[in-house]
Amino acid sequence: MFRVPLLVALALIVAFAGGIASALWALKATVGFGSIAIGPWVAFPEAQTVTADPYAKAHRARAGELLYGGAEGLMFTAATDDSGARLSAACSYDISGITPPARFWTLYATTSDGATLRPGPEVPSAINSWTVLRGADSRFVIHASPAAQPGNWLAIRHMGNFQLVLTLLDTPTAGSSGLIDLAMPKIVKTGCGDA
Amino acid sequence: MRSVLFAILVGLAGAALLHIIIVLALPQFTGRDAYTRVLGLLEMDSFFLLTTEPGPTGLDNKDPFLRTAACSFSLGEAPVRLVARGAVPFWSLSIFDSGSNEVFSMNDQTAVNGNLDLVVATPIQLVELRKSPPEALAQSIMIEMKDEEGYAVLRALAPLDSFDAQVRNFLADSRCEPFQR
Numbered sequence: 001m002f003r004v005p006l007l008v009a010l011a012l013i014v015a016f017a018g019g020i021a022s023a024l025w026a027l028k029a030t031v032g033f034g035s036i037a038i039g040p041w042v043a044f045p046e047a048q049t050v051t052a053d054p055y056a057k058a059h060r061a062r063a064g065e066l067l068y069g070g071a072e073g074l075m076f077t078a079a080t081d082d083s084g085a086r087l088s089a090a091c092s093y094d095i096s097g098i099t100p101p102a103r104f105w106t107l108y109a110t111t112s113d114g115a116t117l118r119p120g121p122e123v124p125s126a127i128n129s130w131t132v133l134r135g136a137d138s139r140f141v142i143h144a145s146p147a148a149q150p151g152n153w154l155a156i157r158h159m160g161n162f163q164l165v166l167t168l169l170d171t172p173t174a175g176s177s178g179l180i181d182l183a184m185p186k187i188v189k190t191g192c193g194d195a
Numbered sequence: 196m197r198s199v200l201f202a203i204l205v206g207l208a209g210a211a212l213l214h215i216i217i218v219l220a221l222p223q224f225t226g227r228d229a230y231t232r233v234l235g236l237l238e239m240d241s242f243f244l245l246t247t248e249p250g251p252t253g254l255d256n257k258d259p260f261l262r263t264a265a266c267s268f269s270l271g272e273a274p275v276r277l278v279a280r281g282a283v284p285f286w287s288l289s290i291f292d293s294g295s296n297e298v299f300s301m302n303d304q305t306a307v308n309g310n311l312d313l314v315v316a317t318p319i320q321l322v323e324l325r326k327s328p329p330e331a332l333a334q335s336i337m338i339e340m341k342d343e344e345g346y347a348v349l350r351a352l353a354p355l356d357s358f359d360a361q362v363r364n365f366l367a368d369s370r371c372e373p374f375q376r
Binding site: 019104 | 198199201202203205206207208209210211212213214216217218219221222225227228229231232233247253254255257258259260261263265284285287288289290291294295296297299300301302304305348350352354355
């Protein structure tokens, strides 16, 4: 007797639970389509424009960030190292190489949710293209580590996973359609724990 | 048994439909998108300097080297003029409409003499400005915006801590106000 209402209820439960859960999952998992991925670094040069896809628009409306305009800069985020393993705050990483052409760049670490890590003024928690120490061929090596390092030290004071954010300011990279061979710094794990 | 399978299948089709509706409709309903947050700064017609700690609106200076100021404006009555002068290593400006879509962006190298002087107007206001250009706007860049509501984000760079005061003065002295001829 209750067969038909039961079936209708089942269909409705599947529809609402599945629809809401899949939408939330999709918006959490990605910023949308149209990304530039160079090694572990990912950027979304179109996310702030009117041509952004519906997922990108829904994502940015939920995140509520002030995004960079095309002439301002391009923000690359890395959640993994070059081998694909997630960046762990217990480990040390070497970020080495050069950046794509830009007038200026900044590098800092965030939590997995995107909140900037601010360990305090006594340790260097961010590096930019003026303060970085370079080799004779203008390449640089930045040591992201919880323990103090010689050279360029990016202090990571955090538990769990973190992300690296490299922002290129006034860069032609945003408009490039993959015609220029873009070189981003490599992220290589050098060790974990206190050693 | 077949009817249970059928019910689940119908449910999955409904789930796909709902997924699409949620993703398409979400931007109108979140209540925490960038435009709503900038409006929450309660400062119409002037640049508001963001701090390193997220305020009640949840907006903050994400980048340790960039100082950000935001200004919401309405073109309902008059065009808006954005002015900033001063020497900072780098500044950049973006203008967004109420849907947080980028309308225009620029930086100090694309500006006249490195100074910010820009007028945002609706197409009708722009026609009037072009018909009889005011003396004050001889050097200004004119931007057309179809949407009447929007916000501007001005960023200035302090690569070293010693630039901090200079950058703060630059942002504090910048103006974002209705243009009356």
